[in-house]
Amino acid sequence: MPAKKLSAVLSKSTFIRGLQCQKSLYLHKKRPFLRDRLSPEQLAKFSRGTNVGVYAQELFPGGVDASPATHFQMAASVVKTRELMDAGQKVIYEAAFEHAGVIIALDILVKDEAGWKAIEVKSSKAISETYLWDASLQYFVMKGSGIEISDFSLAYINTAFVRKGPINPAELFKIESVLPVVLGRQEQVGRKIEKLKEVIELKNSPPIPIGPQCHKPYPCDFIGHCWKNVPAGSVFDLKGLDEAQKFKYFESGIIKAEDIPETELDEKTIARQVKSMAMGQAAVASKDLKAFLDQIKMPAAVFSWLDFIPAMPIFEDTRPYQSVPYSFALKGLEASENQAVLFTTPAFPEREMLEEIIDAVLGFETILIFGPQPDWDFLLKNVGAEQALQKKVELLLARSIDLSQPFNDYSIAWPGMRHADSPEVILAGLHQPVLKPAGKIKTRLEAALAIEKLALGNHNDDFDKVLREVEAFHSARVSNTVKLVELARKMAEA
Numbered sequence: 001m002p003a004k005k006l007s008a009v010l011s012k013s014t015f016i017r018g019l020q021c022q023k024s025l026y027l028h029k030k031r032p033f034l035r036d037r038l039s040p041e042q043l044a045k046f047s048r049g050t051n052v053g054v055y056a057q058e059l060f061p062g063g064v065d066a067s068p069a070t071h072f073q074m075a076a077s078v079v080k081t082r083e084l085m086d087a088g089q090k091v092i093y094e095a096a097f098e099h100a101g102v103i104i105a106l107d108i109l110v111k112d113e114a115g116w117k118a119i120e121v122k123s124s125k126a127i128s129e130t131y132l133w134d135a136s137l138q139y140f141v142m143k144g145s146g147i148e149i150s151d152f153s154l155a156y157i158n159t160a161f162v163r164k165g166p167i168n169p170a171e172l173f174k175i176e177s178v179l180p181v182v183l184g185r186q187e188q189v190g191r192k193i194e195k196l197k198e199v200i201e202l203k204n205s206p207p208i209p210i211g212p213q214c215h216k217p218y219p220c221d222f223i224g225h226c227w228k229n230v231p232a233g234s235v236f237d238l239k240g241l242d243e244a245q246k247f248k249y250f251e252s253g254i255i256k257a258e259d260i261p262e263t264e265l266d267e268k269t270i271a272r273q274v275k276s277m278a279m280g281q282a283a284v285a286s287k288d289l290k291a292f293l294d295q296i297k298m299p300a301a302v303f304s305w306l307d308f309i310p311a312m313p314i315f316e317d318t319r320p321y322q323s324v325p326y327s328f329a330l331k332g333l334e335a336s337e338n339q340a341v342l343f344t345t346p347a348f349p350e351r352e353m354l355e356e357i358i359d360a361v362l363g364f365e366t367i368l369i370f371g372p373q374p375d376w377d378f379l380l381k382n383v384g385a386e387q388a389l390q391k392k393v394e395l396l397l398a399r400s401i402d403l404s405q406p407f408n409d410y411s412i413a414w415p416g417m418r419h420a421d422s423p424e425v426i427l428a429g430l431h432q433p434v435l436k437p438a439g440k441i442k443t444r445l446e447a448a449l450a451i452e453k454l455a456l457g458n459h460n461d462d463f464d465k466v467l468r469e470v471e472a473f474h475s476a477r478v479s480n481t482v483k484l485v486e487l488a489r490k491m492a493e494a
């Protein structure tokens with residue numbers, strides 16, 4: 001049968017976009033050129049290899065895939081789905097349906113004695129409100145196109161699953177019926193679809209002001225356009241102030257942080273930031289900063305680690321979304337020790353490497369680590385470590401100080417500190433030079449995604465080249481972290 005022309009104007013993703021913000025839907029459809037450019041990190045995320053849906057299909061084997069050759073041929077997919085159903089196919093993957101100007105694809109459609117059952121697969125750890133709307137829309141379209149659905153379930157990741165041998169999809173997923181919720185939302189779905197279709201037909205974008213919807217449930221990709229008139233130094237730049245309060249200020253005309261009444265400023269947190277914004281430079285609580293730095297006993301070193309967090313447990317005895325620390329870097333604070341020591345493997349470190357890392361770190365009296373420690377318990381268990389090694393880790397922890405503390409607890413406050421989550425961002429925010437890695441990998445996330453591909457065996461690039469680039473990034477990271485210590489010392493003395 002020839003594919004009929006697609007008349008749908010909405011899909012699952014545009015429906016969800018419209019629920020979050022009607023203006024976002026309008027801009028997406030009518031002014032796509034106003035969209036923010038994707039960062040290299042976002043692009044890297046899209047190219048991520050793990051396909052959870054393939055594992056879920058194993059729960060219902062023997063199905064036929066109805067997905068189209070390209071995203072633009074969804075109409076053909078609708079026809080194919082109908083043909084497969086009419087031909088008595090009991091399991092269909094990516095089954096597509098169209099109704100009321102909406103086209104959807106369902107991950108798994110199964111027929112049993114009770115009728116057709118729908119299963120939508122999510123790579124998340126829990127069912128969210130968005131998924132419930134998503135499922136409600138799918139049910140609406142399926143039902144409207146004449147299919148009786150006896151049940152609708154969401155399959156999502158069971159975080160209690162521990163891999164032992166090949167992944168068992170029956171244990172990897174939790175499958176939960178959401179039929180009662182979905183049925184309860186059918187009327188609303190119908191109304192929302194009609195409203196969103198009207199929005200798309202508008203001549204101009206709906207006059208929706210910026211609000212909490214710009215970041216929740218997903219960061220909107222029109223922030224650059226809608227927020228262009230929010231000035232630097234606004235209430236939104238403040239760290240530690242409740243998001244709802246920021247919008248309250250904004251809506252009442254208090255746009256700049258310095259316009260917040262003094263009586264409403266928390267002295268230790270917000271007031272110091274506002275002061276730094278007014279001065280255009282850092283405001284330092286010298287006493288607090290000195291107290292932090294006084295904890296450092298020489299010889300001291302910066303210790304850094306990188307991890308990746310695969311949705312699927314790649315390694316034995318690991319859970320979904322388990323942190324896999326794969327690179328460790330150590331750099332002494334003494335000027336003579338200018339070379340970082342690096343240990344990298346696209347897997348958990350094995351016994352010999354782990355011991356080497358711990359011994360190298362214990363060569364120092366104080367260990368400065370920016371942010372949390374790796375999961376030492378798991379690392380030790382993974383290599384079957386005995387008490388002696390556990391004792392060494394206890395000593396390592398006792399000697400460790402979290403270097404992010406003075407930059408998070410407002411001992412040092414500066415304009416833009418709200419987004420400062422890495423040594424590089426802090427240095428740049430404090431107008432300090434930042435050492436750039438030589439290779440293509442520029443961020444922790446890019447490094448994590450590249451290593452995850454290596455671990456999954458999905459990387460097209462040369463294995464050693466990727467490892468070298470990750471190490472170049474980590475070497476720069478640990479040097480930048482050392483610079484942060486030097487900067488904190490200078491600030492405490494100033």
Ligand code: SF4
Binds near residue numbers: 210
């Ligand atoms: S930035 Fe905010 S107001 Fe603008 S389209 Fe996105 S969600 Fe809507």
